[in-house]
Amino acid sequence: MADMISIRSVSRYYGIYKALDDVSLDIGAGEFFSLLGPSGCGKTTLLRSIAGFDTPTSGDIRIDGQSVIGTPPNRRPTNMVFQNYAIFPHLNVEENVAYGLKRLKLDTAEERRRVGAALEQVRLGALGKRGANELSGGQRQRVALARALVMRPKVLLLDEPLSALDKKLREEMQVELRSLQKAVGITFILVTHDQYEALGLSDRIAVMFGGRIAQVATPKDIYQHPLTREVADFLGGMNFMKARVTGETAGELSVETHRFGNVRVSKPLGFAARDGHATLGIRPERLRVLWDDAEADHSLEGQVVDRHYFGEITHLIVDVPGMEKPLSVSETNNFGADDIPVGAPIRLAYDPDALVALRD
């Protein structure tokens, strides 16, 4: 896959505050790429630098092989869907979508055809004459999408486009966004702070903290093999524990844990043991409740100290003697996990492969 966007050592300082700190990133043509991170991590600054609304203090950004440093937003092959959608309030839906086309001086029939096609694409065909102030949140988002896509950009930039919608609509739009990207086949770059959105939509995700990229990987990779404790923590729950490093090879670590025995885990990139110790993690859903007399190769015993009900799953907080912190266990309610009383003794099964070593 040829690189559509290539970001080289981009830094952006606001005074002494580093919004972006030496960021390098390659994004392929036709890729659905997400920038994920908490607010203030620099993801929006990076997106705005690609769009041209923000100029990096140093570094280079290339779009389709061309350096765009110094190119104003109106001459970049990118279009943006703004967080609040930025629908022009004095224009109706059609006029909003046609806004960018006016400059191209197409003949009227061609312009109408492209506007119509773009509106069909986002399933707004019937609302062309609707005023901007008569639209619901979901419709506004579709208009913003159509307005950007009608320009046939090489890269579509989406700045938290779903954050203003309610949960139901958000899930609906996620599905649509994904199929829309498949249909138009251009590069989408999505900025979001919602891990599930990033995991569900993207081909690849870059997780950012404090102006730096912590990890770039596919959703499955980043969820199952987070490099750092921060990434693991940001993408869903994780039980952390200290372990003593007993052996180290190029790609693997042998560690000794209090309750999970001696295990071998793959070594994260750039790992360095601290006082001969490493941080290990295991996802709450990788711990299973052992019912009645069921046996497992690897198990531990503890006591339920708290319980949180979430409909299809229940989070059990299990105190295991010898662990620094109680374990969080996520169990489906198919087998009655929601009926386990607080205070009950419990046995948990796990797979040693589910343990991951993390950089601190």
Next chain:
Amino acid sequence: MTALPASTIADPDAPARAHWKDSDEAKGLMLVSPTLLYALALLLLPILIVFAYSFWSQDYLTIDHSFTLDNYRTALGEPIYQDLLWRSLTISLVVSLITVMVSYPIAWFISFHGGVHKSLWLFLITVPCWTSYLLRVMSWKVILGYQGVLNTGLMSTGLIDKPVTSLLYNSNAVVITLVHSWAAFAILPIFVSLEKIDRSLIEAAHDLGDNKIRSFLRVTLPLSLPGVISAFLIVMIPTVGDYVTPKLVGGKDGVMIATAIQAQFGKGANWPLGAALSVTTMVVVSVMAGAVVLALKFFVRRIR
């Protein structure tokens, strides 16, 4: 004193008396009525009196209360009043046009580039208004006069060898003075409407291919139109009837309709004619204000 609340609260014998006077509407009206009456007395009554006078006639020292349209015939038919009204309208139109055109860039600059000092800038703009309106007009006499700041300044730079006499006592002087006096009142509404524009709309326009000028014409200007219209009206309506400025700097060329109206109420001692001139002016100004609003809206729609 205590009898009144007691009677309104406890009246078990009349439960069906859900009177209008107990409704929220009545309470609201009660609350606003003192100020409403005050406003009505100060606004509506004088206008009604002027309106009534315009249909009466002056009979030497007394007023003849019989209905007549003679005053309007004079006000609309006499060339002198036609000229004065026409000149007043032209001057006020020119003044408001120039004021808006001068104020818009200032308001735009403060709104878009004022940074953290926006309120300081606005504060500075209101500084001239701290002195009397009369003083501000008088100061223009000092600037524009025969031996004034402008003439002596130009002479010392060698651009002219003798003072320019066409600066003061004509309609240009009236326009200059009025523009200066009203600029602050035009800047504020334009500034407010510019402040209300979501900046991401302008970014969206850039993103969709507009350069700075086109995004200004297609997004900023149409969205700030309400401010431009109110600035236009705020300046235009009072300047038509301005009396002080033409009197002080206008000379004989700069006489406007207000001077004529004042003359009828004063030396001319023909209150009914003065009233008819006032009513005529009010009507014409209202019509022109409406026309200006429509014209501006049409103009902006054309840009898109």
